[in-house]
Amino acid sequence: MSAQSQFHFIRSNVWNILMEGGMLIMSTLFKELKRLKTAATSMSPWKSVGLCWKV
Incomplete structure (x- = not known):
């Protein structure tokens, strides 16, 4: 294998x-x-709002 085809093989x-x-x-x-x-x-809803605040 030439260097070019080897490079192409690695790249793919x-x-x-x-x-x-x-x-x-x-x-x-x-x-x-x-x-x-x-x-x-x-x-x-309040729990999920509290969860958003923690994140």
Whole structure:
């Protein structure tokens, strides 16, 4: 393999890893947000306001 094709191979691998990592992070964040939203709606409005202030 020439240096150029090797570089291209590494670059595409890094890109794939970044994309997969990004997808994983996004799905995790989405799940957490949904969970927080459910928790917030199940609580009384005052409790969720207090929670926002703590954050």
